[in-house]
Amino acid sequence: MSKIEIDSFEPLKVFLEICNIPHASGECESLREWIKNKALEYGASVTIDSAGNLLAKKGKPKVCLQGHIDMVYVSESESFGIEPYIKDGFLKAKHSSLGADNGAALACMILALRDFDNLECLFTIDEEIGMIGAKNITLDIESKVMINCDSEDIDEIVCSCAGGYDLECKIKLEQIEIPSDYKIVEISTNKDRFIGGHSGIEIHKDIQNAILSICYVAQKLIDDGGILVGLSGGEKRNSIPTNATLEIALRNDYILDIDTSLFEVKNVEFNNMAFVANNLINGLLSVKNGVIDSDDSGVILSSNVGILRQIDDEVYVYIMGRGNKENSMKENIQNTQEILGSFGFASNVVDLYNPWEREDSEFLNHVYRVFKIHNNKVKIKSIHAGLECGILKEKYPNISFLSIGPSIFHPHSLGEKMDIESFRKFWAVLCDILKTI
Missing domain, CATH: 3.40.630.10 (Zn peptidases)
Structure with a gap:
């Protein structure tokens, strides 16, 4: 033009x-x-x-x-x-x-x-x-x-x-020392592969959520003996996240097998302190994310893990949910809080508006x-x-x-x-x- x-x-x-x-x-x-x-x-x-x-x-x-x-x-x-x-x-x-x-x-x-x-x-x-x-x-x-x-x-x-809500979640992690025969790597999402988008009108498009994608990586590595050092991700509460970064300690002889088209990896300076993160990771991967319910008119209930921030031994997670039906939206809030609570999260609804x-x-x-x-x-x-x-x-x-x-x-x-x-x-x-x- x-x-x-x-x-x-x-x-x-x-x-x-x-x-x-x-x-x-x-x-x-x-x-x-x-x-x-x-x-x-x-x-x-x-x-x-x-x-x-x-x-x-x-x-x-x-x-x-x-x-x-x-x-x-x-x-x-x-x-x-x-x-x-x-x-x-x-x-x-x-x-x-x-x-x-x-x-x-x-x-x-x-x-x-x-x-x-x-x-x-x-x-x-x-x-x-x-x-x-x-x-x-x-x-x-x-x-x-x-x-x-x-x-x-x-x-x-x-x-x-739709109506919507913001759920503010918090969990405190137990500190542990990293063994001397470990190294620390940083794994971050490739910004060209995680496109992001609107957490309402584009939630049905199965756009990859960077936070949850890197949590799946963390889950596997922790199961293999890895120890969480740091985790963060997301940009805005109402956006599907495009960025997430995981710092994790792995054994020196551990061979990291990861999709390099989705994630970038680099070694970082050794740090003695890390955290027990099983409840954090498993809790996030247990809550429903994306489209939860739909009918002939389209999506009627959804959730988006939008922001994750770690400050020392505390992790804050912000989840935004939407619902075209008031009752089902409020039921999903309760279900999400119960699931996260079972993993040790405290959560609080900080914003709520009806459809x-x-x-x-x-x-x-x-x-x-x-x-x-x-x-x-x-x-x-x-x-x-x-x-x-x-x-x-x-x-x-x-x-x-x-x-x-x-x-x-x-x-x-x-x-x-x-x-x-x-x-x-x-x-x-x-x-x-x-x-x-």
Whole structure:
């Protein structure tokens, strides 16, 4: 795509501007200030609540567009920096996640404030780290209908989504001394083979979990007399892990047989102290991970071991689960805690939000009719990702919700990419909805 073509499509131009502003979860002040100034420039009134959510209003609003300001920033660098490029019709980023989730929505919402009246736009904060903004919102929304712009398939109008929970787990390891006739090796996952992805919408793809993959390696080596020195892995709680590292002491004469296409091995400096890790490894490999239950509509229950951190003799594990049915989700929490407890883990639910149940409405039917004009393949469906609609529905029970968005692949990972043509369709659909609502 040439520069002239990029500049002729305004939402993409605005999105590229957003890429230049730091907005990783928990660090969104600069982007919120930019949004505020743009909204004021386009004649909207702006209100920011104590949680940090921003509401921009023009005229007497008939519809509210909603998106979240933050992104899951995964990078090979410590500092924020997105370098977008286009290849084969997709927008990608060099060495980092792209942030199309939810930057594409933000770009369209800003332009909608410029081009339309009788509109309000809700920009929520820190969605990716527990939907913090939605849970603490205190803003006065006038519209009776809301379009969440956080879906990731141009062929879908989403009418319900999964709830979710974060389980924080901890285990203390017994220290032991490494025999003098042992060596220490470091085994790490090959980043080119562990692609990662969204722990909700991509959980059905059987993407390898780096933490669990390296735990299987550790289990075999411990059975062969190996002794754990250190273990860590994962990037974000809601991402399928791409990185994991195991340090393990092995006998000097031990011949390590490992798949070098999946793992990299190197010797490291000898350390006298190691840990008894049977319960740690066996506990993690005993809990259910990935798709746990599904029906004709797709995945309805899943779990993802997302982060593992070892600090001296203590190991912290963060598991994120999702469920489209409240009862089965809560039952899975209990089952997981019981399994981990039997291996000596202490666990605590640090976040929980219920599913967004389907609601049929004339608003949904109208959006479907408009959408069909631009995309004959569009379907109304439920998804297994978490959206803010469920939480916002509890806050605003008289508002009807639905969710749409462009096609985004592998969000929350280095492989994130957005289909440019779907972005064009999304903007065209959004404009026609705003013209006819």
